[in-house]
Amino acid sequence: RLFQLASFNTPFAKLGLVPEGCSSYTFPKLLGEELASKVLKGKILSSEEAHACGFIEYVVPDESLMERAQEVAEEYVASGKPKRWAEELDILKKTNEKESIALANAIMDVPFMSRQMKNAWKKGSYAPVAIFGLMRLTRPVWSRL
Secondary structure, three states: OEOOOOEEOOHHHHOOOOOOOOHHHHHHHHHOHHHHHHHHOOOOEEHHHHHHOOOOOOOOEHHHHHHHHHHHHHHHHHHOOOOOOHHHHHHHHHHHHHHHHHHHHHHOOHHHHHHHHHHHHHHOOHHHHHHHHHHHHHHHHHOOO
């Protein structure tokens, strides 16, 4: 049996947030523009889909996942190959900075706080409701800092 339970997605899309972790730069390079756009907007890739498009290199039986992961890691270290994105480090740093600022702004925005309050209320988690409510109420003051 293949490790078919694995799936790949971007949690920020489900939360209504902007891409982060340099995914706006790396996903198009790895997946192509069309599929990257879909994944960044919330499409979930199965292990088979991720393998077929080259996002992952291996699909292994679930009972040997950790053993195979260790083998791959040891092979990589022994090969002495440079890290895949090493030559693009400056671009990645700039992308990360841009995405981090956009993410922080999105998290501190009223619509995000309101959605989190609503979700927490539905789950009966009232402490986050209070925290996000206080943040939303005091936003006009602290957003000027």
